[in-house]
Amino acid sequence: MNKILLLVYTAIFCQSLASAAQLAVATNQSVEETTNIAYQLSFPNFNHHELEVILWITNLKPGPLQLRMSRASAGRYGTHEFAKNMYNLQAFDVVRNTVTLTKKQAGYLIDNFQTSKKLTTKQIEADVYEIAQHGDKVKIQYTLYGHTIDGTYLGIDETHAHINMPATILWAIGLEKEPIQIRFELPINVDWEIATQLKPISDSTMVSYWAPNLTYLMDSPVELSQHKSISIAWGKRKSTQTLTLVSHSNDDDTTLINYFNQIKQIVAEQEVIFGELPKFDYGTYTFIQDIGSDTQIDGMSHRNSAVITSNIDGLSHQNNKSLLEIVAHEFFHIWNGARIKPKSLEPFHLEKTSLCSELWFSEGFTQYYGDLTLARVGIFSQEDYLKKMSTMLSEVLGSPGAKIYSPEQMSRYAAFADTGVGGSTNTNQVNIYTSYHYYGAIIALALDLRLRTEFKLDLDGYLKHLWKRYGKTKNAYTSDDLQLTLAAYTHNAKFAHEFFKNYIWGTQKNDYDKLLSRVGLKLTKANTDKAWLGTLKFNFTKTQTTVVSNALFGQPIYKTGIDIGDTILSIDGIEIKDAAVYEDILAQRKPGDELSIMYNHRGQKKMANLFLDEDPTLKIVSFEELKLPITEKMKTFRTEWLASKVVAKNQQ
Numbered sequence: 179m180n181k182i183l184l185l186v187y188t189a190i191f192c193q194s195l196a197s198a199a200q201l202a203v204a205t206n207q208s209v210e211e212t213t214n215i216a217y218q219l220s221f222p223n224f225n226h227h228e229l230e231v232i233l234w235i236t237n238l239k240p241g242p243l244q245l246r247m248s249r250a251s252a253g254r255y256g257t258h259e260f261a262k263n264m265y266n267l268q269a270f271d272v273v274r275n276t277v278t279l280t281k282k283q284a285g286y287l288i289d290n291f292q293t294s295k296k297l298t299t300k301q302i303e304a305d306v307y308e309i310a311q312h313g314d315k316v317k318i319q320y321t322l323y324g325h326t327i328d329g330t331y332l333g334i335d336e337t338h339a340h341i342n343m344p345a346t347i348l349w350a351i352g353l354e355k356e357p358i359q360i361r362f363e364l365p366i367n368v369d370w371e372i373a374t375q376l377k378p379i380s381d382s383t384m385v386s387y388w389a390p391n392l393t394y395l396m397d398s399p400v401e402l403s404q405h406k407s408i409s410i411a412w413g414k415r416k417s418t419q420t421l422t423l424v425s426h427s428n429d430d431d432t433t434l435i436n437y438f439n440q441i442k443q444i445v446a447e448q449e450v451i452f453g454e455l456p457k458f459d460y461g462t463y464t465f466i467q468d469i470g471s472d473t474q475i476d477g478m479s480h481r482n483s484a485v486i487t488s489n490i491d492g493l494s495h496q497n498n499k500s501l502l503e504i505v506a507h508e509f510f511h512i513w514n515g516a517r518i519k520p521k522s523l524e525p526f527h528l529e530k531t532s533l534c535s536e537l538w539f540s541e542g543f544t545q546y547y548g549d550l551t552l553a554r555v556g557i558f559s560q561e562d563y564l565k566k567m568s569t570m571l572s573e574v575l576g577s578p579g580a581k582i583y584s585p586e587q588m589s590r591y592a593a594f595a596d597t598g599v600g601g602s603t604n605t606n607q608v609n610i611y612t613s614y615h616y617y618g619a620i621i622a623l624a625l626d627l628r629l630r631t632e633f634k635l636d637l638d639g640y641l642k643h644l645w646k647r648y649g650k651t652k653n654a655y656t657s658d659d660l661q662l663t664l665a666a667y668t669h670n671a672k673f674a675h676e677f678f679k680n681y682i683w684g685t686q687k688n689d690y691d692k693l694l695s696r697v698g699l700k701l702t703k704a705n706t707d708k709a710w711l712g713t714l715k716f717n718f719t720k721t722q723t724t725v726v727s728n729a730l731f732g733q734p735i736y737k738t739g740i741d742i743g744d745t746i747l748s749i750d751g752i753e754i755k756d757a758a759v760y761e762d763i764l765a766q767r768k769p770g771d772e773l774s775i776m777y778n779h780r781g782q783k784k785m786a787n788l789f790l791d792e793d794p795t796l797k798i799v800s801f802e803e804l805k806l807p808i809t810e811k812m813k814t815f816r817t818e819w820l821a822s823k824v825v826a827k828n829q830q
């Protein structure tokens with residue numbers, strides 16, 4: 179592999195004075211860069227989190243023009259009312275193309291009020307506006323408020339503009355297939371640079387970009403900030419592509435280089451699984467990273483870039499595991515998700531939820547490989563990795579929702595569970611839902627162990643098969659296709675059929691202890707003999723202890739009828755003042771002991787009795803630790819599963 183490390187500092191910065199006419203129809207540029215749609219984004223009030231957008235549309239046909247803000251964002255499965263942050267919408271007929279700019283105006287709104295006629299805009303839906311009468315060229319402008327730094331929304335302040343397009347772009351209905359120009363007017367007196375997967379317009383000053391259509395623009399996040407970037411040429415000579423890390427964080431060069439080296443390990447490890455990286459558009463893949471104390475923990479994968487956001491305190495090896503977990507997950511999506519795609523998400527709807535039954539695979543298998551990659555490159559120790567898998571197994575196997583809903587059905591609940599308008603407030607999600615990420619990940623674990631121990635195959639090979647059949651060929655898949663590919667890969671249609679019937683379309687669970695024992699691991703209770711009344715959450719304050727979550731079906735506390743919103747007065751006569759008192763009472767009890775709880779329900783004092791259970795939390799422990807006999811075969815299976823494929827390949 180020919181790898182060259184280039185450290186590029188924030189330096190390229192230039193501002194030009196472009197006229198409105200150049201923006202809208204760049205007739206002197208190449209055909210692909212000539213567009214009828216152009217956006218211009220500027221930041222005159224970034225201190226107050228505002229972004230100004232101007233949209234120019236030319237060659238418009240007569241008839242009503244409808245403009246929409248998105249309600250959904252690809253990669254998120256819930257809806258978001260992005261229009262809630264839009265205001266000051268105005269529209270004008272453009273009657274004169276050329277605008278003379280004064281120096282004072284440079285970098286701010288290019289305005290031609292005097293030369294335009296104001297048009298009437300009518301709000302016909304919460305997020306749709308109509309302009310009934312207009313000429314063939316219009317200018318639309320609006321203000322957006324953005325104060326959320328994550329993979330979905332918009333974050334504007336004096337340090338940066340972190341832009342996710344669905345939260346930003348008002349678009350013309352019916353013109354979605356048209357190519358688009360987008361131009362960023364950088365504020366004066368800041369040293370911002372632009373990071374994006376969008377193609378820069380060749381003869382521009384690196385502030386104008388081009389997208390072949392609306393879908394592509396919406397898939398292209400942009401970070402404008404004083405950031406550092408590192409690039410590397412990746413691959414053999416003919417297929418060399420560039421991998422770039424753009425990091426808006428407070429790290430020194432050495433820390434950043436060390437961190438990028440870890441990313442390179444992740445990329446190499448995942449590349450071996452598929453045998454190749456996808457061909458990135460314009461030959462570049464960019465990790466767009468934003469780290470800050472007011473930043474959300476999030477990751478969002480796109481075709482040729484990923485947004486990684488976190489509030490961790492710097493990128494040093496001590497605290498970057500959680501971030502690299504996001505990196506490994508999002509990078510795996512460049513195959514599974516961005517290119518091996520479920521048919522149900524084609525096309526992705528911007529104005530409503532896209533219902534998908536295959537998130538157990540596109541998200542869950544990606545979850546599995548994100549963690550497995552970190553184990554294979556050694557960022558996770560075996561202990562770290564087994565702890566991760568234990569958490570997922572505990573969560574899913576203990577979930578009442580996973581007992582009644584199959585992974586397919588659970589995937590469809592993403593419409594409500596994937597943070598958006600609804601969220602989890604006042605729902606019964608604890609009883610009807612479990613994460614499709616975890617649900618899918620434990621299925622991947624079972625399938626991987628079965629393929630290894632029953633077929634002398636592995637999940638890596640199955641994924642590679644899917645890449646060839648559905649990723650490279652750009653054929654979206656259905657869950658039937660996933661089953662048929664498993665049948666072809668294993669040459670065992672019966673196995674594939676039963677696996678899908680029981681564990682994907684049905685609610686049966688694999689025997690995890692049995693499967694893990696084949697690699698010398700045991701699935702056991704984490705806290706033997708620890709008394710437990712259920713997974714209820716409390717809010718402890720100085721004056722009272724309030725129940726803040728619904729009880730889970732079947733657990734001891736569920737049977738008492740104690741409800742969300744009730745306050746706990748005492749347990750076995752002891753007043754509950756804080757978490758320590760509560761933990762102490764449980765620590766002194768044994769499973770099977772009876773407990774009496776005094777509580778207040780809507781102003782009424784009540785008493786309930788329950789019998790404690792044993793804490794059902796699970797953990798995976800090695801046979802070595804348990805001093806159980808372990809065979810060479812078990813050890814080999816485990817090594818082949820968890821050891822680096824890159825190292826194995828280099829040793830061949």
Ligand SMILES: [Zn+2]
Pocket residue numbers: 507511540541544
């Ligand atoms: Zn994901």
